[in-house]
Amino acid sequence: MEKIRDLALLSDILPTAFHGLMEAGAKPGSTVYIAGAGPVGRCGAAAARPLGASCIIVGDYHQDRLDLVKNNGCETIDLNQDVPLTDQIEAILGEPMVDCAVDYVGSEAHGIGREAEDMNPAYAINQVMDATRAGGATGVIGVYGPNPLASSKAEQEGTFSLDFGKAWIKSPRITGGLPTSARAAGSSGRAPL
Numbered sequence: 146m147e148k149i150r151d152l153a154l155l156s157d158i159l160p161t162a163f164h165g166l167m168e169a170g171a172k173p174g175s176t177v178y179i180a181g182a183g184p185v186g187r188c189g190a191a192a193a194r195p196l197g198a199s200c201i202i203v204g205d206y207h208q209d210r211l212d213l214v215k216n217n218g219c220e221t222i223d224l225n226q227d228v229p230l231t232d233q234i235e236a237i238l239g240e241p242m243v244d245c246a247v248d249y250v251g252s253e254a255h256g257i258g259r260e261a262e263d264m265n266p267a268y269a270i271n272q273v274m275d276a277t278r279a280g281g282a283t284g285v286i287g288v289y290g291p292n293p294l295a296s297s298k299a300e301q302e303g304t305f306s307l308d309f310g311k312a313w314i315k316s317p318r319i320t321g322g323l324p325t326s327a328r329a330a331g332s333s334g335r336a337p338l
């Protein structure tokens with residue numbers, strides 16, 4: 146039990162974060178947007194560096210979480226500001242888009258932020274798709290599965306309002322879920338031996 150946090154980090158949080166970057170096609174020189182500075186997003190920010198990302202931008206509403214990644218050399222975006230995400234990315238990169246982006250938020254976090262009252266549970270994933278350049282890719286690590294405990298019928302059923310019409314022109318590639326090895330093992334999520 147003494148090592149349980151380390152085990153959780155090594156067996157779930159870090160590999161999950163890395164998987165998101167793989168799905169988003171992060172490679173040397175990529176500009177990367179990380180949505181969410183929770184444990185998983187922070188591991189994504191850390192993993193983007195050895196993958197060679199030229200700029201790692203992390204967005205969140207929590208300044209204390211953003212400070213942690215800023216101390217590790219990431220650019221940060223405070224989403225409480227009344228400035229669209231793409232404008233904030235432009236202020237950092239000189240263009241309003243990144244090569245790849247990963248949603249490390251999930252639908253359960255939609256009650257956070259200025260628009261919390263009427264925020265679409267897919268708010269983060271729509272932001273991330275919007276910020277990804279044409280031909281780029283979006284990894285979705287945040288969980289968007291059906292949630293029987295959610296208040297709205299859409300969330301209970303796992304149907305979300307993706308802004309696909311806006312993204313369509315950019316030939317979006319979006320990958321969610323578990324790593325391929327786990328998918329191949331079936332719904333248990335256990336990797337094949």
Ligand SMILES: NC(=O)c1ccc[n+]([C@@H]2O[C@H](COP(=O)([O-])OP(=O)(O)OC[C@H]3O[C@@H](n4cnc5c(N)ncnc54)[C@H](O)[C@@H]3O)[C@@H](O)[C@H]2O)c1
Nearest residue numbers: 161180181183184185204205249250251254269286287288
């Ligand atoms: N796919 C997998 O195998 C897997 C494994 C582990 C965790 N997860 C999921 O990853 C997600 C993140 O996990 P966590 O433990 O870091 O969660 P967390 O709740 O600690 O962190 C999520 C962060 O996202 C921020 N946030 C909310 N809306 C945002 C937005 N629009 N843009 C940017 N940031 C926003 C929140 O302020 C919060 O700091 C959860 O959905 C979790 O279930 C998936």
